[in-house]
Amino acid sequence: MSEEIAALVRRLATGDRADRRAARDGLVALGAPIVPHLLPLLREAGTPGCSAAESCLERLGPAAILPLRAVRREGPGQLRAAALRMLATLGGGDALSAADRAAVERLVRIKLLDExxxxxxxxxxxxxxxxxxxxxxxxxxxxxxxxxxxxxxxxxxxxxxxxxxxxxxxxxxxxxxxxxxxxxxxxxxxxxxxxxxxxxxxxxxxxxxxxxxxxxxxxxxxxxxxxxxxxxxxxxxxxxxxxxxxxxxxxxxxxxxxxxxxxxxxxxxxxxxxxxxxxxxxxxxxxxxxxxxxxxxxxxxxxxxxxxxxxxxxxxxxxxxxxxxxx
Incomplete structure (x- = not known):
């Protein structure tokens, strides 16, 4: 992670709203390369910087899809769940890979057995x-x-x-x-x-x-x-x-x-x-x-x-x- 991205990601978790907004704008301007660096903030809802990181990804929109799919495919493993959730948030089921859609369908069939x-x-x-x-x-x-x-x-x-x-x-x-x-x-x-x-x-x-x-x-x-x-x-x-x-x-x-x-x-x-x-x-x-x-x-x-x-x-x-x- 470059020092510039690292510094901006840290600022997403600060208490100052104006500083978070400036950090978000700076990250969005850097584009798709920031995606893997935001995912650690999304592993648990409510953690400092989580909502700001989500906002960054939502503003990137379609540009975040391919990097998120790469994390789903290649890892690291602890970030795959956050990547899947953001893929669905940004693009719904159509944003998921064929393998992920099949996995969701299997999970639904299992859940239906004892819903x-x-x-x-x-x-x-x-x-x-x-x-x-x-x-x-x-x-x-x-x-x-x-x-x-x-x-x-x-x-x-x-x-x-x-x-x-x-x-x-x-x-x-x-x-x-x-x-x-x-x-x-x-x-x-x-x-x-x-x-x-x-x-x-x-x-x-x-x-x-x-x-x-x-x-x-x-x-x-x-x-x-x-x-x-x-x-x-x-x-x-x-x-x-x-x-x-x-x-x-x-x-x-x-x-x-x-x-x-x-x-x-x-x-x-x-x-x-x-x-x-x-x-x-x-x-x-x-x-x-x-x-x-x-x-x-x-x-x-x-x-x-x-x-x-x-x-x-x-x-x-x-x-x-x-x-x-x-x-």
Whole structure:
């Protein structure tokens, strides 16, 4: 290591923010040769200089791929794990060598044998009853479906880059999304995709219900206090609620709502409770507990099969998205 690079790497771990920034800029200017010298700082998250070293590599971008692959291929051994993580962070699965991709696939198959998924996020999701994965894939026109652990599927569809905007031959722009289909929990499969559901939930539940008979959408946005739940059957809206919708309620109350609404013979209750159920139930997780399954309770439910990760375009595979996924 040249004295110049050594001095700059040491400065990445200093307490002065301006000095770290100057060292980072100096290292990035030196280009690909700095890559092997940054990896020792990445062996353990939270160590001094770790985030600054990651920032250097991210700014190098594609220029760091070949040096990282060289470390994976030639060592030293103690840096191979950090090199693999940064390859995935910078370029996703497509940045890995064929040997590394095969190793990841083997690890996934091993993990699937005794996976314990745990509870699922309850920000936004779709629930589909009694559907085969092939039906869901066909309904949403998904591609490249791969078996994945639940941790991997959620990393890909929720926690990391899960949409890409690409140019087409006709100069138009198209967005490709990743979608995670969970294992089956007591007859229900849940679908996740942070960007996909934000942009396409209404058409997705319509298409899924047309193909599979029924589909539900649930969402909670704590930032603006919005709650949404929607039930579609055979391609038509049956019942829905949107906090800021116009109208707020769509369709006739479902049976579970009627059972919860104050009846004529009920004793007068708390005014807030009466108001909450006057039109129906507003809380998506409570609705899910009545008519499908709650994501935060699937850990105790019977599970069948494993999850699948797919994309919305045949031109981009799941490995075309950046981010080091959990397995």
């Amino acid at each position: 314990e998924p745990g509870d699922l996020p309850a920000d936004s999701w779709i629930a589909v009853p009694g559907a085969e994965v092939s039906e869901i894939v066909r309904a949403l026109e998904l591609h490249h479906a791969l078996p994945v652990t639940t941790a991997m599927g959620l990393s890909a569809a929720v926690h990391h880059e899960n949409s890409l905007t690409r140019g087409a031959d006709d100069a138009s722009r198209a967005t490709v999304h990743r979608v995670f289909i969970t294992p089956e929990f007591e007859g229900w499969r849940l679908l996740y995709g942070a960007d996909y559901l934000r942009d396409h939930w209404a058409s997705a539940v319509e298409r899924l219900s047309a193909h599979c008979g029924e589909a539900h959408f649930y969402a909670v946005d704590d930032g603006n206090g919005a709650q949404v739940w929607w039930v579609s059957e055979h391609g038509r809206d049956r019942r829905g609620h949107r906090t800021y919708g116009d109208p707020e309620w769509v369709g006739e109350p479902m049976e579970f709502e009627r059972r919860l609404m104050p009846g004529e013979d009920d004793e007068p209750g708390d005014p807030d409770e009466v108001a909450e159920y006057a039109d129906g139930v507003r809380d998506p997780e409570e609705v899910a507990s009545w008519i499908s399954v709650q994501p935060t309770a699937v850990e105790v439910l019977d599970r069948v099969g494993h999850g699948w990760l797919a994309v919305t375009s045949d031109d981009v595979g799941p490995g075309g998205f950046a981010g080091a996924l959990d397995i």
